[in-house]
Every structure is written in structure tokens, then in C-alpha cells.
Amino acid sequence: MLKIEDLHVYYGGIHALKGITMEVPENKIVTLVGANGAGKSTTLRAISSLVQPTQGKITFHGEDITKTKTADIVKKGITLVPEGRRIFANLTVLENINMGAFARNDKDGIKKDIQRIYEMFPRLKEREWQAAGTLSGGEQQMLAIGRALMSRPAVLMMDEPSLGLAPLLVKEVFRIIKEIYSQGMTILLIEQNATAALQVADYGYVLETGNIVLQGPGKELAANDEVKRAYLGKA
Amino acid sequence: MELYLQTLANGISLGSLYALIAIGYTMVYGILRLINFAHADLLMVAGYIAFYGIMVFALPWWFSFLIAIALTALLGVSIEKIAYRPLRNAPRISVLISAIGVSFLLENLGIVAIGARPKSFPRPEELVWNIKLGDISFLSLTVIIPIVTLLLLVAVTYMVNKTKTGTAMRAVSRDFETASLMAVDVNKVVSTTFLVGSSLAAVGGILYSLQYPQIDPLMGVFPGLKCFIAAVMGGIGSIPGAMLGGFILGMGEVFLVAFMPELSGYRDAFAFVILIFILLFKPTGILGENVVEKV
Ligand SMILES: Nc1ncnc2c1ncn2[C@@H]1O[C@H](COP(=O)(O)OP(=O)(O)O)[C@@H](O)[C@H]1O
Ligand SMILES: [Mg+2]
Numbered sequence: 001m002l003k004i005e006d007l008h009v010y011y012g013g014i015h016a017l018k019g020i021t022m023e024v025p026e027n028k029i030v031t032l033v034g035a036n037g038a039g040k041s042t043t044l045r046a047i048s049s050l051v052q053p054t055q056g057k058i059t060f061h062g063e064d065i066t067k068t069k070t071a072d073i074v075k076k077g078i079t080l081v082p083e084g085r086r087i088f089a090n091l092t093v094l095e096n097i098n099m100g101a102f103a104r105n106d107k108d109g110i111k112k113d114i115q116r117i118y119e120m121f122p123r124l125k126e127r128e129w130q131a132a133g134t135l136s137g138g139e140q141q142m143l144a145i146g147r148a149l150m151s152r153p154a155v156l157m158m159d160e161p162s163l164g165l166a167p168l169l170v171k172e173v174f175r176i177i178k179e180i181y182s183q184g185m186t187i188l189l190i191e192q193n194a195t196a197a198l199q200v201a202d203y204g205y206v207l208e209t210g211n212i213v214l215q216g217p218g219k220e221l222a223a224n225d226e227v228k229r230a231y232l233g234k235a
Numbered sequence: 236m237e238l239y240l241q242t243l244a245n246g247i248s249l250g251s252l253y254a255l256i257a258i259g260y261t262m263v264y265g266i267l268r269l270i271n272f273a274h275a276d277l278l279m280v281a282g283y284i285a286f287y288g289i290m291v292f293a294l295p296w297w298f299s300f301l302i303a304i305a306l307t308a309l310l311g312v313s314i315e316k317i318a319y320r321p322l323r324n325a326p327r328i329s330v331l332i333s334a335i336g337v338s339f340l341l342e343n344l345g346i347v348a349i350g351a352r353p354k355s356f357p358r359p360e361e362l363v364w365n366i367k368l369g370d371i372s373f374l375s376l377t378v379i380i381p382i383v384t385l386l387l388l389v390a391v392t393y394m395v396n397k398t399k400t401g402t403a404m405r406a407v408s409r410d411f412e413t414a415s416l417m418a419v420d421v422n423k424v425v426s427t428t429f430l431v432g433s434s435l436a437a438v439g440g441i442l443y444s445l446q447y448p449q450i451d452p453l454m455g456v457f458p459g460l461k462c463f464i465a466a467v468m469g470g471i472g473s474i475p476g477a478m479l480g481g482f483i484l485g486m487g488e489v490f491l492v493a494f495m496p497e498l499s500g501y502r503d504a505f506a507f508v509i510l511i512f513i514l515l516f517k518p519t520g521i522l523g524e525n526v527v528e529k530v
Contacts, residue, residue, distance in 0.1 A: 050412060074418040086413040088406045099406050102399070103418035151418060 001026040001186060002047070002078065002155055007056035009042050016042045018210040019056070024155060025203075029177070029187045031218065033194040034207035035230075040190045041083050043207070044157045047188075048080045049073055060155075075103050077154035081161060083190075085144040089133030093124055096132045096143055100150030110150070117146040120176065138169040145176065156180065157188040162196075174200060198222035206230075237371045242493040248377045250485025251384035252446070256439040256462035257469070257477035258391060259311075259432030265408040265472040266428050268327060272334040273314050275459020276341040277433055278440030281307040282356065282450040283349065285441050289357050296359040304437040311433025312426050320422070345452030356448040363445060380442050387435060388478055394431070395474060404428055408472070461488075461506040468513050470520030479521060484509065 002024040009017040017039045024030045032040045045051045047058055049070045058066045065073060088096050097117060101110045118125035121142040127135060132143060141161055148156060158177070162170040174196055181187055181200075191197035198204050201218035206227060214227060221227050256278065263271040281303045288299025318337050322330045364375045395401040407414045407424045415421050443458060444450050465484045469476025484506055492499040513520060 048416060050415075070412075070415040071418045071420050074416060080416055082413060082416060086410055086416075088409045088413070090409050091402065091405055095402050095405075098399075099402060099414075099417045099419075102403065147417070 001061055002188070003057075003059045004043070004047070005057045005059075007043070007046060007053050007058065009039075009046050009051055009053050011051075016210055017046065017053070020207075020210070020212055022205050022212065022215075024186060024188050026186055027184060028202040029181055029189060029200055029218075031189045031191060031197040031201035031204045032207055033191060033197055033204060033221075033227075036192075037209070038207040039210045040207055041159055044080055044159055044188070044190060047073070047078060047157065050080075071103075074151055074153075077152075079148045079151045079153035079156055081144050081148045081156070081158045083159035083163070085137075085140045087132045087135070087140050087143050087147070089131065091132055092129050093132050093135070093143060094128045096147050097124070097150055100147035103151065113150055113152070117149060120179070121146055138165055138172070141165065141169075141173060142176075145180075149180070153185070155186045155188060157190075159190045160192055161189075162191065162193055170196070194227070195222060198227075238493065241371050241373065242489055244373060244377050245493075246486035246489040247482075248380045248446070248485075249489055250482035251381045251388075252439055252442055252481075253458070253462050253465050253485040254478040254481030255384050255387060255435050255442075256458060257465040257481040258388075258474055259436045260463050260466040261469070261471055261474055261477040262404075262428050262432045264466070265474075266404065266425060267319065267330070269319065269330050269334060270463065271432075272331075272459075273318075273337040273341060274311075274432065274436055275455040275463075276338050276345075277307050277311055277436040278443060278455035278458060279345060279450070279452060280310060280341065281437035281440035282444040282454060283345070285444065286354060286356055286450060289359075296357070296362065300441050303441060304434055307437035307440070308430050308434040311429045311436070315425060315429045320425075342452055342456070349452060351452060353449045353451040353454075356444040356450050358445060358448055374446075376442070376446055380446065383438065383442065387438065391431065391435070392474065400424070400427060457503055461503075464506045464510045464513075468509060468520055470523030473520070473522045476520055476522035 004020055004022050007017050007020045008015070020043060032043060034040055042051060046053050049068060053066065056066070057064060060076060060078060065076065068076070088099065091099065097114055101113070104110055123139050124143060124146060127139065132140065135143060145158070145161065161177070162173045165173065170193065177187065177189065178200060189197055189201065198218040198221050204216065204218045204221045205212050206214035206221065214221065214224065259274050260271060263269055263274070284303035284306050285299050288294045288302055289296055294302070314337055318333045319330055322333055362375065362379065365372055366375055366378070395404060403414065403419050403424050404427065406417065407419060407421055411421050414424070440455065461484060462481060465480035466477045467480070468483065469478065469480030487509070488502055488505050491505055492502055
């Protein structure tokens, strides 16, 4: 459903993506793993049009969205939970959630979805009126995910949702990812926690300095010796 | 006692005028981190449009005022589009210089096109008359200005805090990129901010022209500077802060002149002394942003 062909991205002189081709099929979890600086975030940012590729093509349901503006990409159904959560610290929790529904006008639907988010993340309901900046790291991540779901995306992209969280919370994040997936979501996931990510993923890509060096079904990759050595820290 | 009441009334009047103008500085700063020097000159532009509407085109005063507000707002929005937007990703100092450039342009355009000689601003009798209360008498404007201002301040506060557009403004002021990931058209939100700030400046400029009915191409400079200081004093970026700063400054200025007439020559310096103290002792201002942020 989401296809990337021969994507190149430069930051000034830095060639961050050197011709990436990948695909995210409907109703699957696809993961992108790789060391720091490999170009994982850049790939997601290019899909969201936060950076402009110099070459290559991104299509969604067959439609070319390479040059579509960020806001319109969200309206088409691709939402990004950005690296570092990026909640609006000066807004209340509820206002943050409402921002996620900015493009929507169906009041009743929005109300229902907010209830759904609160059922998924009861902590957020308790803190509805609090400034989001006062939430803990884990709660902020829940808020960032909940906020993204409010746009009713067809594809949810997540950039290192477990970064900086305590092990128990990391587990919780993966449980939520599986829950969202089981409700019919298509997910493109970046994780520094490659083992866990490859375990939940249907398909995985391994990125190394802007190139895809390996790909395959998640569990196969997790068992691959080369991947183990390079990314999973096992001999 | 009379002097005290009279001064208080004048202080409230001038303070609310400053508050109105200071909001424009703080809103633009909040969203672009830019001190919009051209904001001061919008007062002058509104004053002149209102003047020409009444004196040359013989429009009813209220209609002339409406046109002045609309055109000034349009000018404010255009300034952002032409002079600031292309520099969105440039170093902040470039945008600041661009703002100073626009300010000089407007002032000198005014001098060349209209002439530097002050014109006397018409005072419609439905709007400006003398009120006598016992021993004290004052201009109707002393009452009208705070009322108009109060209504606008309430409206702006409501808009920013309770409406969808206002929430988007606050989100954009925090993080452009993430706001765009919420499907917000960031440019539209920036334009709206300039629209609101410039409209308030226009109302401020018209009220100022009524209160001090002499207009000239540089008339915006001093009130503009003072309102900028008011915004800094309240905590730049904070709307309630700008209101508070405006009131304190207006009140302080009026009381200084009334009770220490020997210092009245320093009337304009008063604001700068306050600015220096604020920068020395509380650079974030009285209500400066203080959101706790955990990482
Ligand atoms: N805004 C930027 N400006 C310049 N270089 C950048 C920028 N963002 C990322 N890079 C560079 O691009 C490369 C890929 O970065 P990124 O996509 O963030 O990697 P990852 O998410 O896999 O850690 C890195 O070499 C990084 O230094
Ligand atoms: Mg990254």
C-alpha cells in the first residue's frame, strides 16, 4: 500500500539515504532497524515530507505523494509519531489529543475516539487537564501515540517509541503496538530495540549508512547470524 | 483625591491602549520568535487611513475606522508573507533585520508620500465629548478606550485559549514541524496570528490618534517601543503578560507625570528604565513561560 522506490535524501553534503526501495503492505507491521545514523528517521521524515528527497518516488495506494505537503499526507492517512515524542508541552493533555484530530470535523466520531484513547491509556484520562509537559516520559509517549491515532490513520509510523523508557514501559509500548495492529492498523516501526521489533514485525529491513543491506520476514532476520552480530549484540 | 482619581482613570486608559498594542508583539514573538519592528508603524498606517477616510473621502467615521482596521490587518499579513516568510529557515538575525527594514520603509514612505508635517486627526463628536462628574471632568475617551480594549482582550483570550484556531496557534508556537504532522497548515496559522495582531494594532492606532489627535509618519515609534517593552516586561510570548505589562507601563507613566511633574520630561525614558531593570532582574518577564518539561 505504501511504496518507496530508489529514495535519495541529502542534508547539504551528507548523503543520508542512498537509494532505498521498500514496501509496507496493508495490515502488516514492517520494521526498519539499523545503527544510529543509518537513516531510519530520515526515511520516515521523507515519507511525511518533512525532508525533500532529491531522487526517487513515494507512492500510497498507487498515488505519487513524493511532493505532497506534510499536512496533506496526514489527511491522506499516513501519520508519524516523531522521534522524541514531541508532545506540545504548553497544551493540556486533552488539547494535545484534540490536535491529533485537527483535520476532522465529525464531532461525535472525535468524542468516541477520545474515549477509545482513554480506555487504551487510562493515565491520560486522569491527567486530561494537566499541561502535557508535566507528564512522565512514558506518559508522553502514550500521549504521542494516542494523538497520532486521533487522525484515524491508515498507516501509523513510529520512530523509536520505546527510546529512553524503563524496561517495563518498553514492554507496555510493544503491547500497545500489537493491540493497535490487531485492530487492523498498518504499522511502520523504527526501533533501536531490534530484537523486540523483529519479533513483532511481519517483515523487516536492515539499514546501514543509507542502504538497505538485508531484508526478510521479521523472525527470519532475528535469527540471521549477521544481524545478530551487528545489531542484536549477540555472538 | 480628584487628582488621584483623574490620574487613575488616565492610567487605566493609557495602560489598556498599551496592552492592546503589546499583544501584537507578543503573539508574533510567540509564533516566530521575531520582534516585529514593523508592528509600531501599523499604528501610523491605521491612523492615516482613518484620517483620509474621514477627511478626503468623507466617509462616516465608523466606516472609515473599519476600513482602516481591515487594510492595516491586510498590510500586517502581507508584511509577513513578503518580508518574513521567505526567511523562515534563515538565521533569526536576518529576519530581525528584515523587520527593521520594513519599519524604515513604512516610515520613510510615509514621510515621502504624505510629508513629515503632523496632521490634526478629526475627533467625531459622537465619540469624543466632555464628561463632568462633580468636580472632575474628563474626555469620553478615558472611558471608551478601556471598554473597547477590555472587549478585545476578552475576545483574543477566548480565541487563543478556547477555539480550534487558537489551540493550533499555541501548538505552532511550540513546534512547527509537529503541528504540521497534525495536518495543521502552518502558514495559515502564522497569517492568522498576524491578522489578529495587526487588527489590534490598528484599533490601538486609531484610539491613540483620537487621544493624541496629531498624526505624523513617526507617530508609531514611541508607543511601539513602549509596548514592546511592556511585552518584554510581562514575559514576551505570554498574552496575559503583555496585557499586564501594558497596564503597568501606562499606569506608571501617567502617575510619574502627575505626581512628579519635575520628572515629566523623562516620561518616555521611564519605559526604558523599566526595561533595563527587567532585563537585569527577571529577563523572562513577570509571566514568562515556565512550563515544566521532563525528558
Ligand atoms: N537535520 C540534519 N542535518 C544534517 N544531517 C542530518 C540531519 N538529520 C540527520 N542527519 C544525518 O543523516 C544521517 C541519517 O540520520 P537519521 O535518519 O537520523 O538516522 P537514524 O534515525 O537511523 O539514527 C546521519 O548521518 C545524520 O547525522
Ligand atoms: Mg532516528
